[in-house]
Amino acid sequence: MLYHAYEVNHAALAPWREIVGASKRYLESPLNPASYTWAGRTMAAACDLFEVATRRYEKPEWGLYKTDVNGETVDVSTRVIWEQPFCRLLHFQRDSSQMCAAYDNKKWADPRVLLVAPLSGHYATLLRRTVDAFLPDHEVYVTDWADAREVPLSKGRFDFNDYIDYIMAMFELLGPDTHVIGICQPGPPVLAAIAVMSAENNEFLPASMTFMGSPIDTRQSPTLPNNVALERSYGWFRDNMIYSVPWPNKGFMRRVYPGFLQLSGFITMNQERHVMAHRNYFEHLVEGDCDSVHKHREFYDEYLAVLDLTEEFYLQTIRVVFQDHCLAKGTLRHRGHLVDPATITKVALMTVEGEKDDISGIGQTQAAHTLCPNIPQSMQTDYVQPGVGHYGVFSGSRFRNEIQPRIAEFIRAHFNRSEELAFKKENPLLFFAPHESGEHV
Numbered sequence: 001m002l003y004h005a006y007e008v009n010h011a012a013l014a015p016w017r018e019i020v021g022a023s024k025r026y027l028e029s030p031l032n033p034a035s036y037t038w039a040g041r042t043m044a045a046a047c048d049l050f051e052v053a054t055r056r057y058e059k060p061e062w063g064l065y066k067t068d069v070n071g072e073t074v075d076v077s078t079r080v081i082w083e084q085p086f087c088r089l090l091h092f093q094r095d096s097s098q099m100c101a102a103y104d105n106k107k108w109a110d111p112r113v114l115l116v117a118p119l120s121g122h123y124a125t126l127l128r129r130t131v132d133a134f135l136p137d138h139e140v141y142v143t144d145w146a147d148a149r150e151v152p153l154s155k156g157r158f159d160f161n162d163y164i165d166y167i168m169a170m171f172e173l174l175g176p177d178t179h180v181i182g183i184c185q186p187g188p189p190v191l192a193a194i195a196v197m198s199a200e201n202n203e204f205l206p207a208s209m210t211f212m213g214s215p216i217d218t219r220q221s222p223t224l225p226n227n228v229a230l231e232r233s234y235g236w237f238r239d240n241m242i243y244s245v246p247w248p249n250k251g252f253m254r255r256v257y258p259g260f261l262q263l264s265g266f267i268t269m270n271q272e273r274h275v276m277a278h279r280n281y282f283e284h285l286v287e288g289d290c291d292s293v294h295k296h297r298e299f300y301d302e303y304l305a306v307l308d309l310t311e312e313f314y315l316q317t318i319r320v321v322f323q324d325h326c327l328a329k330g331t332l333r334h335r336g337h338l339v340d341p342a343t344i345t346k347v348a349l350m351t352v353e354g355e356k357d358d359i360s361g362i363g364q365t366q367a368a369h370t371l372c373p374n375i376p377q378s379m380q381t382d383y384v385q386p387g388v389g390h391y392g393v394f395s396g397s398r399f400r401n402e403i404q405p406r407i408a409e410f411i412r413a414h415f416n417r418s419e420e421l422a423f424k425k426e427n428p429l430l431f432f433a434p435h436e437s438g439e440h441v
Contacts, residue, residue, distance in 0.1 A: 003243040003258055013054050020047045038286070045285035049278065052297075057305035059147070060125045064092060067135040072102035076135060080144075081430065082173050085155035086310075087166055088144040089173070090124075092131060096432050109420040111411050112178045113138040114170060114206070118185035119145045119163070119313070121262035121306050127183065128302075129395045133404045138411075139431065141174060143186075147259070147307035149251045159312035160189060160320055164334050167193040168202075174430065175423055177207040179411045183394050184360065187214020188320070188327045191341055191368060196334055198343040208348035208414045210407055213360045213393040215321055216368045217328035221361025224269060229322035237318050242311045257314035259306030266303075269358070328367060341371040348379040348414040352403060354388040381410050 024047035026032060027040050034040030067074050075095040082089035099108055113134055117124035124144045134140050143166075148158070167190055171178060182190040190209065197205050218226045229237075243258055245251040267274050277296065284292040326332035332339040349372055351365045366382055383406055388398050424431050 001243075004246045006258070006260060007246050010054075010056060017051055017054060020050050023047050024051065041286045041288070045282050048285055049282050052300070053278075057301060059123050059307075060128075060302050060305055062092075062125055062128060062131070064128065064132055064135070067094065067132070069094070069099060069102040069136050072098065074098040074102060081141075082170065084166060084169075085151050086146045086148070086158040086162070088146070089170055090142045090144050091430070092135060092140045092142070093431070094135070094139075107421055109417050109424060110138050111207075111415045111420070112174055113140050113411065114174060114178050114180045115140065115142045116167065116180060116182045116186040116190055117143050117145060118183055119309065120185040121259050121266070121309070122303070123147075123305055123307055125305075126302060127394065129399070130183070130404075133400050134408070137408060138179075141170075143170070145307070147251075148254060148256045148310045149245050149249045149259075149308040151251050151254065153251065153254050157312050158310045160316040161334055163189045163313065164193045164196065168197060171197065171202075171206055172204045174204075175427060176204050177416060177419055177423065179208045179210070179414070180206045181210040181212065181407070182214055183212045184214055184390070185317075187211045187216050187365065187368070188332075191216065191371070192327060192332060192334060192339045194347055195339050195341045195344055196337070198345065198347070199337075199340065205347055207416075208350065208411055210350040210352065210410065211365050211368055212352040212403075213354060213357055213390050214351075214365045214368075215360050216366075216371070217325060217364055218322050218360075219325055219328065220363030220367055223358050223361045225265075225359055226322060226361070229318055234315070234319055234323065238315055241314070245308070251308075255311035256308040257311065259308050262309075263304065263306045328371065341368075342374055344372045345374045345376075347375065348381075348410070349375050350381040350407065350410045351383070352393060352407070353384045354390060354393040355384055355386045356389045357393065359390040379414070381406075 024044050027044035027047065028035055032040070035044070062078055064076055064078065067076055075098060077093050077095075078090055079093055080088045081091045100106075102108075115127055115130060115134070117127050124142055127142065131140055131142060151158075167186075171180070171193070180190060180194075191211070194206065194209055215226070218229075222230075241257050241261060242255055245254045245256055277300075281293065281296045284296070320326045320332060324331070327339065327341070330338075330340065349368060351368050353360070353362055353365045355362070362384065369380055369382060383403070385393065385398060385403055388396070392398055393403065
């Protein structure tokens with residue numbers, strides 16, 4: 001009933017949003033003398049604040065159309081190269097002719113990087129700045145997870161095992177020597193997928209794996225979200241966090257963990273900070289500080305856009321990752337078979353943590369090194385970034401200036417250019433697909 005109440009409330013406020021929106025446009029019109037007064041600007045700011053507080057935020061655009069390669073501007077197009085009901089794999093494809101020009105018409109080969117976006121409430125576009133930082137020197141692929149609310153029941157279920165299967169299918173599509181980066185939530189299933197493939201001696205194993213702020217072992221430095229998962233029973237989460245998608249959404253009657261519940265949890269953790277941010281936003285609107293207003297909108301248009309998770313995936317994640325610590329304890333099973341990270345011997349490992357991370361505490365990501373004892377020490381790297389929290393691990397100035405260069409250096413240390421050139425020649429559609437071969441987004 002909560003989901004239905006949420007939808008009814010949103011619909012009930014729709015006429016008011018229209019009225020307030022019209023009032024805002026009237027108050028901001030340069031033809032209206034009141035727009036030049038303090039009172040007029042204050043009323044317009046109040047209308048704006050009402051609108052942003054009550055509207056539903058749609059999936060943001062990536063907005064990545066260009067990158068800089070060796071001082072040359074290169075066009076970027078985004079296309080779908082693989083698709084399943086609950087995920088699409090996107091390739092941020094750089095214009096090949098412009099790339100050749102940037103490399104003085106020499107053969108160029110950059111590492112293939114698969115960024116596994118978190119499936120924890122926000123859209124993959126949360127990694128926009130992460131993608132942007134890797135684009136100049138890498139072939140970038142990103143998982144674009146679907147909103148369960150938009151997936152019809154006829155498409156079936158999606159659980160923790162399916163997540164692992166999806167990751168393995170992407171590795172097999174992208175081929176060997178791919179470099180995978182799991183950001184936050186994907187850490188355990190990505191590590192599990194590589195362990196399963198290692199046990200099978202699969203030829204499509206990635207060359208390296210990097211985990212950033214990931215809950216590999218949440219027993220280490222437990223944070224508030226970790227403690228909440230332990231303080232409440234599995235049954236409590238099942239009975240209080242799961243609701244049916246209401247009509248007329250495509251996923252009508254699918255049981256989900258609603259994104260708006262996840263968002264409310266995020267906001268509650270830092271309530272004072274968000275209240276202050278909106279108070280400052282109001283004052284900047286009145287003052288006409290356009291730069292500050294733009295920065296606020298850019299952040300919250302992304303932060304407040306959320307998606308739903310399937311019941312089975314959410315509940316299994318709660319149990320497997322946060323309550324039973326299955327991967328860390330060596331009890332995780334995939335399709336009935338025990339998952340053993342100790343079988344990983346050929347994949348280089350890097351872990352990245354933020355000193356002030358209040359979601360994945362220090363040591364939770366580093367635990368991957370303990371779980372993978374048979375990876376040679378020369379192929380392992382650990383880095384803790386001073387002064388950053390959870391989001392600073394993969395976004396912001398310190399990520400771009402300090403973290404990303406270290407990851408790029410790690411990837412290059414395990415990159416074979418001659419093999420990459422041969423792979424590009426054998427698989428041209430992964431790099432130079434014609435326009436009609438994939439859906440551009």
